[in-house]
Amino acid sequence: MLAGARRQFLDDYARIRSAEGRGSEESAYYRALPFTDVTGNNSEQWRIRARTFQYFVDRVLPRQSSKVLDLGAGNGWLSYRLATLGHRPAAVDIFSDPRDGLRAARHYPVWFPLVEADFDRLPFAKSSFDLVVFNASLHYSADYARTLTEAGRCLRPQGRVVILDSPVYKFPEYGEKMRSERQVFFEKQHGFRSEALRSIEFLDEPTLDVLARDLRLTWRIHRPWYGLSWMMRPWKARLQGRRPPSRFWILEAVFE
Numbered sequence: 001m002l003a004g005a006r007r008q009f010l011d012d013y014a015r016i017r018s019a020e021g022r023g024s025e026e027s028a029y030y031r032a033l034p035f036t037d038v039t040g041n042n043s044e045q046w047r048i049r050a051r052t053f054q055y056f057v058d059r060v061l062p063r064q065s066s067k068v069l070d071l072g073a074g075n076g077w078l079s080y081r082l083a084t085l086g087h088r089p090a091a092v093d094i095f096s097d098p099r100d101g102l103r104a105a106r107h108y109p110v111w112f113p114l115v116e117a118d119f120d121r122l123p124f125a126k127s128s129f130d131l132v133v134f135n136a137s138l139h140y141s142a143d144y145a146r147t148l149t150e151a152g153r154c155l156r157p158q159g160r161v162v163i164l165d166s167p168v169y170k171f172p173e174y175g176e177k178m179r180s181e182r183q184v185f186f187e188k189q190h191g192f193r194s195e196a197l198r199s200i201e202f203l204d205e206p207t208l209d210v211l212a213r214d215l216r217l218t219w220r221i222h223r224p225w226y227g228l229s230w231m232m233r234p235w236k237a238r239l240q241g242r243r244p245p246s247r248f249w250i251l252e253a254v255f256e
Helices: 003-019 027-032 043-059 077-084 102-107 144-153 172-190 205-215 233-239
Strands: 067-071 088-093 114-116 129-135 155-164 217-222 250-255
Touching (some): 027 102, 043 077, 043 250, 067 077
Parallel strands (some): 067 129, 088 114
Antiparallel strands (some): 155 250, 217 250
16 A cells, blocks of 8 residues: 555544544443444444444354454454453554554453554454454455455464454445445535545445455355344335435455
């Protein structure tokens, strides 16, 4: 990532996250995530994250103690939860903010490694981890093939990549429409379009097929239950003449 683009992205990201009311001075805020947002600022988003996390723990996460690479760790909540379950996480992010980035991990009562690094240049030896988790973060990649290849390099044989809470569309044009709407919203709300990194910002089914072919990986798709209101979103969008909403599948990949 070019230094200028990275700095611009981090500045933009910090402004957006601050405006959204992310973070707290209280340790209780971080230790309650993802099940409760004690600030109340982003409770609906955390409700979805909590459903994703519980499904992940119940049906995807290995039962035995495993080395887990938490990519896009943010404030470290997932690594904290994994550590309390007996796993050995390493939290990776390019955002080290003390309220919403890696330095917020000071609020947790357990220690885990904090690594400031890019997805595409991970400072780990080959075959270091049992599981790589993109924690609501893969859509920040500018090149999914490159990012997933680097994740695969870090995996031990039979290891898995898991993608949590990244938007998935049936067709790329729906994702492109979302991205356009999002940039217009950012410009109106924050005064800029947040395009510094040229992130893709979404996944779609044709792209998943291409990645499976080119990277020789197999996808397993999990569909957590987010409630009746969430299930009705496509029908509401159709009735209102809007684009179909994203799906938050859990995507599990195994490399050949």
